[in-house]
Amino acid sequence: MARRTATATKSRATAATKTRKIPAPTLAVERFTLDNGLRVVLGPDRSAPTIGITINYDVGFRSEPEGRTGFAHLFEHLMFQGSHTLEKGEADKLIEGNGGVENGSTRSDYTNYISMLPSNALELGLFLEADRMRAVRITEENLKNQIDVVKEEIRVNVMNRPYGGFPWIDLPPVMYRTFNNSHNGYGSFVDLEAATVDDAADFFARYYAPGNAVLTVTGDLDVAETTKIIERHFGDIPRRDVLPIPDCSEPVPDKERRAAKDDPMAPMPAIAVGYRVPDPISQLEDFLAAVVLVEVLTDGDASRLYQRLVKRDQIASHVGGLLGTFGDPFDVRDPTLLQFLAYHPGGSAEQVLTALDEEIDRVAEGVADDEVQRVITSITSAHLRRLDHLLQRAMLMCTLEQQRGRAELANELPSLIAAVEPAAVSKIATEWVRPDKRAVLEVRPGGSR
């Protein structure tokens, strides 16, 4: 039995103020929870004969125990190795062979499985997710094979390239003190090679319970029919206990933390600077001011750090900024980082830091309203662009529902961001983005060429 707990939102009302002319999105959101605890969000949109399916399990690399680095990601690979009904490779054949695409990703706070299919294959796509939520088939052979594949993934993305793992692997151990927050989510080869079939079965039992997942389906679907299909395939998966979300909290540093890394393949020095920010979930209003702050400093050629470091001082060839582990501010829980990056062949790390501090001080002193307004317009437009893609829309709604119980935020974020005042942006700069609270990682080039 499904318990329907909400209906479509029509949040057109609280739209833009002043001169802003961007209408708020009005995507439909339906939600219900199955008796086994699986939460479901449906986002019907009949404009094209396609559906997007996302299922998030509330386990990311921050949940891994010591001695098991990289296990969440390795396990993501194992979820494609066969399920209750199907042998290895058969689910892939059914998805691609019916005109669809699929993937999976492991992030700091969740692991997702995504697919996009022609809508005639809606039931098939849902069956396949249910089938591997019911059970996975992990053999010695498949485990060994996927450990090899993951090692090649790490070689191609980290070990065999300059700036591999910069900054997502390199910066957390400088900023954080706890194992959960600081360790390498790709894992060490030693830990990966130590993984056993029993470990995998245990991981599945702990983290892949229906009550630890959110399923989101967007696109060409009928709500009543899709609800029935979901009940049919997921409904009899037994309920299992759900572990509490791990407590990853740790204090904000009270003095600067620094480290340097030699990269023999890197042709020029680089630096990553991280700062803690307000809790993305419990302090959303303040967190949104940080979202605006990072764009004031790094969004495009008009941004302050680009103008300062690249154009005026000519220290850096490239600057960037991101909020969250991989740059999505809305897929992370606290603690998370605001990160600035610079590749700086034209000056020293100290010069970059001095300029950065001066620019942040300027923001702390005050930001002009029109500057904030154009940055907000830019952020909102980028958000709309993301919503135009069915699968990206499903992924966003799924994570918003899982971490906040609010898939509707996909509609509401533009108005919430539009309400950010310049003073709030300055306040983040004043209170959080301070030299004595930051972590700094320098990459020293090996001059391999």
Add this chain to the structure above:
Amino acid sequence: MTALIAPERAALIPEVRKPKAIKLPSVADQTLRNGLRVLAARRPGVPRVEARLVVPTARGDVAPSARIRMATRTLLSGTSKRSSVDIAELLQQIGGNLDANSDEEHVVLTGSALAPDLPVLLDLLAEVLIDASFPDDEVALERARLTQEITLMRSQPETVAREALMKRMFGRHPYGRGLPSPAEVERVKPAILRSSTPERLLPTGSILVLVGDVRPDRAVAAAEEALSGWKADKRAPKPGLSTPPTIKPGATVIIDRPGAVQTNIRMGGPAVNRSHPDFPALALANLVFGGYFVSRLVDNIREKRGYTYSPGSAVQHLDQASYFYVQADVGTEVTGPALVEIRYELERMLAGPIEPSELQSAKRFLAGTLAMSIQTQAGLAGYLAMLASSDLPLEFLRDYPKAVEALDADAVIEASRRHLAPHRLVTTLVGNSEAIEPVAAAFGPVETSAGG
């Protein structure tokens, strides 16, 4: 219907209904008096609009690589009316972006804006095309940044591997020339950008695509109003690059990266363009071989043997040449075995058989992903720009999957024999030559060079 998986389990899974046929978008298509072709389509998903402008730059001769790259990078660095900051701020105000990129034969401007601001975006496009001022200080700065970027790119093994393959396939033809050298970049002065860029960026033969929450006829009218001041040059040679020489098989090229933990394997050979009668069968052959996850190559060297994370193959199209290529970044120690398996899978395509399930899967994947790729504003804009610049009609979207659907396994095997035969392909390896040269040399002649 052919079962994609073993029949005893196929019976346990839900039926898949018949796919819906692709719906052709309604496209306004008009060539302006200055020769610019404008295509516009409505996709009202979100209140935005996407723009693509494809400008052919090879006219009689090819644009010097360093110069066209510098022109592209500094096109948005100022006009007589606006500074680079003014332009960047304007783009933020309209919720937009505008980026310029170039390859050997085009400059491509990719832009977007909130839908009501389309006229602002188009005015800005016109302004930079007609009136880019290439300020001295901006050019000097971008020269330094481009040089640094080239150094950065050349430190990435995938860039080295791509350059090596293109050079091996196309030699001295512009397609094989790769990134310019820092010295070539240093020689590009603002004066030459000011004088040569207007000669290269001309409306004749150019294509502008607009897709979004707009009425197509109004979008075309807005483009005409904004861009009619972009003047044609009647004396300018017709766009187009010379045809490259035929790809000649021969020695395997090894680019040494001492100590590398992986080898970047690339193989490539001649293929046919999308208008060629062989293309639908080649597209299926590519998929069955290595063009998607459930292909033979991925199953073999990733899912069975764990040699690599993301192997694959593809057919790529340039204006004057198409090529088929295979890529796999494999652990150094399995370079030899990986080469054996790649060759084995290529030869298995030539020998046949191709299973009915493999054929059906490839057909469905091709049709399904084609339909998906044109659903977003950005996706449809990109696809329409590709069609128009390849001289293909809109009906290609409907006729191509139909032609694919009609093919049988023999047609795919025959196309494989014509395009996938290993003796027609060239091979380049980027990796630790000390470790990989002995085995590569045992398979055939090799030429090793430093670099990477």
